[in-house]
Amino acid sequence: MDSKQMVQQLQTKLGDNFTYTFDEKYDKLRLEHKTLQKGMDILIGDLVAKYEQKKEAAINEVIYTVEQTFLAMEKEAASGFGGLTNVYPVVRSTSFPKASKEGHAFVTTKHTAETRIYYALDLGTTYRLIDEDMLQKLNVTATQVTEAAKFRAKSLSTTYKQDEVAGNVFYFVNANDGYDASRILNEPFLADMEARVEGEMTVSVPHQDVLIIGDIRNEVGYDILAQMTMHFFTVGMVPITSLSFVYEEGKLEPIFILAKNKVQEEQKK
Template sequence: MKMTSRKMKDELEKRLINASRTSYYDRDKDTYRIENKESGKGITISLPDIVAKWEIHKEKAIEEVVYYTEEGLQAMEGALILEGKEKNIFPVIRSTSFPKESSEGIPFLFDEHTAETRVYYAFDLGSTYRIIDEQLMQKEQWDAKRIKEIALFNVRSLSTDMKTDSVAGNIFYFLNKNDGYDASRILNEVFLKQMEKKIKGTMAVAVPHQDVLIIADVQNDTGYDILAQMNMSFFASGRVPITALSFLYENGEFEPIFILGKNKKRN
């Protein structure tokens, strides 16, 4: 069976629409939007992206988008209270292509991080989370500084146990807890400083998608090639891709590196 945007829209409609929701199909933009009838809040899905994933993963691709859309819609439909639930606030790393505002035009709370990444702030709901926006901050009467301090404190409390692999004289460390905040550990400065002390060669860091953090002890040119291939592979397979570029880490600063063959170029 050949999957098309129209067929994918019909499939999603069967699984996601109920009495409290409505949906819109935009042929020109090739998107499908599902909204709560009462609040007007919803999620817009790019159909070509899901069709492309379906070509590779078939039913799993549909189940995945249905799961995350359902979780997101339920989060929007429920009331959210920050007070007394400070332990649920965390930073999340996203690509710079990630929207700066919600589909309703409400600005998200975020900070620029590197040339490739931004830091957003999220309220953990268990199996999903909601990106904190200005409307929620105003309703709760919380300021940005308070949210950011709490989020960074909480990310430092997360486990930093890593798996290790040695390839061609280079050491690669992987953090993959699948808690939604693996990439967020890149904001734990104490952890990075501890890792920096262990590095014998050059320290490189990668966050190809939200569920993995890679730290490389690059000790020869082959190490850069391996890191580039590894990072691209993770980036292509991640549920929430961030960036296929790696970063040199030195003195608390991140510098993107472009790796071509055995030549490495700094941006």
């Protein structure tokens, strides 16, 4: 399927509630909701690539995301925002936009060299990232939002599945609630896992719907981890980073930085 065929598929499935503008140069489709006067962009090239792997499931995922996003906007327009009880932190790549399409800066907090924390208002089946304009509508400060989100992150379940590969143990948190990667901000949970692991503890957030904790007990484990995180990164709806972090005493350090430091130490000898 080529890009034009994909655009036709989306138009057929989404119907007449939207106006469609396809930018062939950037392979991007712009949707504008006729009633709400709000829109969103879909990167058609990325969707075509995912279609090659997942077929109709790739299209259905995008349709679901679009429908739920605009349904949330309709609810927002009709009843306004709720309070801070439904605010959660979400982790994004540092390359993720810092402002909304309307130009309002998102509320963010520094996290690592690879990741940044954003804050989301949960709307049931989807959520909306909080920006400065929303702060006024919520009648709250950025500090109140970050504190509320920090508390909510600790309330998320930490159920995981365990797998052992070549003597290394991996734990997968995959609740599919939209906040799996946010568990990286649950410090008590990470501390508990650190006490459990026997080797070196790694933490990975390749996309928003998974958190991987590694108990790396041999050198092969790092190769396995790299392949695993790259796979998750490429198939995720919202990729974050293919790099993993070593976790020690409450701190996250990118593995490639540690490797670089070790090389420099060897060169000094």
